Amino acid sequence: MGYEWDFGIVLRDFDVLLLGLVNTLKITILALLFGVPLGLGAALLRLSSNPAVRIPVGILIEFFRSTPPIVQLFWFFFALPLLTGIEIDPFRASVLTFSIQSSAFFAEVFRGGIVSIERGQWEAAKAIGMARNQTLRRIILPQAVKRMIPAFLERVIELMKTTTLVATVSYADLLYQANNIAQSTYRPLEVFTIAALMYFAILFPISMTVRRLERHLARTGETTAH
Amino acid sequence: MTEVLRIENLHKSFGANHVLKGIDLVVEKGQAVVLIGASGSGKSTLLRCVNFLETPSDGRVWLDGTLVGHQSNGAMDYRESDLIPIRSHVGMVFQHFNLFPHMTARQNVMEGPRTVLRLSKAECIERGEKYLRKVGLAEKMDAYPSHLSGGQQQRVAIARALAMEPRLMLFDEATSALDPELVGEVLQTMKDLADEGMTMLIVTHELGFAYSVSDKILFLHQGLIHEQGTPDEILVRPSQTRTREFLRGHATFRLPDAEF
Ligand SMILES: Nc1ncnc2c1ncn2[C@@H]1O[C@H](COP(=O)(O)OP(=O)(O)OP(=O)(O)O)[C@@H](O)[C@H]1O
Ligand SMILES: [Mg+2]
Numbered sequence: 001m002g003y004e005w006d007f008g009i010v011l012r013d014f015d016v017l018l019l020g021l022v023n024t025l026k027i028t029i030l031a032l033l034f035g036v037p038l039g040l041g042a043a044l045l046r047l048s049s050n051p052a053v054r055i056p057v058g059i060l061i062e063f064f065r066s067t068p069p070i071v072q073l074f075w076f077f078f079a080l081p082l083l084t085g086i087e088i089d090p091f092r093a094s095v096l097t098f099s100i101q102s103s104a105f106f107a108e109v110f111r112g113g114i115v116s117i118e119r120g121q122w123e124a125a126k127a128i129g130m131a132r133n134q135t136l137r138r139i140i141l142p143q144a145v146k147r148m149i150p151a152f153l154e155r156v157i158e159l160m161k162t163t164t165l166v167a168t169v170s171y172a173d174l175l176y177q178a179n180n181i182a183q184s185t186y187r188p189l190e191v192f193t194i195a196a197l198m199y200f201a202i203l204f205p206i207s208m209t210v211r212r213l214e215r216h217l218a219r220t221g222e223t224t225a226h
Numbered sequence: 227m228t229e230v231l232r233i234e235n236l237h238k239s240f241g242a243n244h245v246l247k248g249i250d251l252v253v254e255k256g257q258a259v260v261l262i263g264a265s266g267s268g269k270s271t272l273l274r275c276v277n278f279l280e281t282p283s284d285g286r287v288w289l290d291g292t293l294v295g296h297q298s299n300g301a302m303d304y305r306e307s308d309l310i311p312i313r314s315h316v317g318m319v320f321q322h323f324n325l326f327p328h329m330t331a332r333q334n335v336m337e338g339p340r341t342v343l344r345l346s347k348a349e350c351i352e353r354g355e356k357y358l359r360k361v362g363l364a365e366k367m368d369a370y371p372s373h374l375s376g377g378q379q380q381r382v383a384i385a386r387a388l389a390m391e392p393r394l395m396l397f398d399e400a401t402s403a404l405d406p407e408l409v410g411e412v413l414q415t416m417k418d419l420a421d422e423g424m425t426m427l428i429v430t431h432e433l434g435f436a437y438s439v440s441d442k443i444l445f446l447h448q449g450l451i452h453e454q455g456t457p458d459e460i461l462v463r464p465s466q467t468r469t470r471e472f473l474r475g476h477a478t479f480r481l482p483d484a485e486f
Contacts, residue, residue, distance in 0.1 A: 124386075128338035134342075143326075
């Protein structure tokens with residue numbers, strides 16, 4: 001095989017790839033910023049004792065967990081404007097989709113963490129007169145969040161990888177830029193190798209952190225990761 | 227004498243399981259009342275109805291002479307907002323301690339004064355130290371529960387309840403989860419409290435302790451108070467066959483020779 005690698009031609013456009021990476025991170029971080037609190041709220045509603053709250057929220061969460069994210073993205077990008085008459089640009093559609101989509105997964109991470117805390121903790125707090133929301137905030141969540149960290153980071157990795165779908169609605173993320181450069185330079189091998197390395201450079205440290213935390217938490221018996 | 231706790235005709239069912247079938251009970255200020263009975267007889271359920279960790283199915287509960295809850299159409303209606311002040315005036319100690327593992331001993335004890343009573347930081351710290359000292363743990367204030375022995379953890383749990391300065395303390399088998407050599411220190415702490423005049427309702431299998439600490443012992447059987455009286459009346463000269471059978475099952479407690 002006599003393929004001649006030529007990274008030079010590709011590296012000339014490295015700033016374009018970097019811009020793509022920044023855009024990828026922008027979507028990921030915004031989706032986290034909206035998705036995590038939304039997920040916590042959804043988890044709390046799903047844990048409500050009132051079935052009129054618990055059941056619809058549960059169905060909604062499951063809906064977003066069991067439909068392909070690309071379908072959701074297309075729906076928000078193409079169908080929502082038809083319904084509402086409001087045009088939505090690729091950036092907003094992407095942030096909207098991935099905030100909601102990831103919140104459904106974070107909801108389950110939060111719920112898993114919360115229900116993993118023994119009933120005795122709720123009871124001890126209740127017995128000194130603490131209200132439900134005080135107990136949640138001061139006793140349950142601090143313990144649950146610690147146990148959730150590996151599962152949470154796992155979802156962050158998943159999320160960032162899934163954001164590559166935004167290229168399909170022409171949002172200039174890393175994959176979209178790589179694709180463009182590949183087409184203009186006829187160097188797909190080099191371009192996608194570099195793009196892969198860029199994703200790897202961000203996600204590998206997170207993945208290693210998960211590994212390390214899991215080992216640590218397994219020792220203290222505190223993980224809810226699978 | 228003033229009544230701290232009055233219970234009338236208390237019932238509790240879990241589905242079809244009718245656990246408490248009409249309990250009447252009065253605890254006077256300064257009394258230590260011990261509840262004994264077989265496993266599953268409803269001792270824990272009774273204690274948990276007193277601080278409303280369980281909602282009674284029927285009956286009335288008075289604390290300090292005040293009826294808990296609202297009456298509506300002859301039944302009782304309990305709102306969370308009414309129960310929170312009740313719970314903050316009734317301390318509870320659990321079999322498995324249930325300390326908050328992410329907080330030091332001092333933070334555990336300060337948590338109630340801080341979040342429930344909303345005392346100033348200085349007052350919370352003062353209470354934390356006062357009650358940890360009281361249970362003999364002045365040296366362990368900054369230790370996390372996982373670094374304490376079972377006996378020490380249970381004493382922190384007692385301090386945590388005491389820091390609310392409760393009118394009544396409930397103990398649900400506070401020593402059952404402890405290694406035998408650690409039981410003594412916790413019983414001693416409880417005995418000291420009783421001697422200081424704390425009003426206590428205690429579930430325990432330690433009959434020797436029950437005998438020495440209590441003013442009154444109740445034997446719970448099939449959802450009812452089957453027999454009650456002074457420690458001597460219940461543990462030494464029980465009049466009911468069931469009570470005698472129950473006591474005979476406790477090999478570690480030898481009844482003093484008595485004329486049955
Ligand atoms: N939350 C609950 N839901 C359903 N049933 C319950 C619940 N709590 C207690 N019970 C039932 O009520 C009965 C009495 O239980 P309880 O724990 O009060 O007994 P106990 O006298 O404290 O026993 P032990 O000495 O084993 O602690 C048991 O049959 C138990 O299964
Ligand atoms: Mg019990």
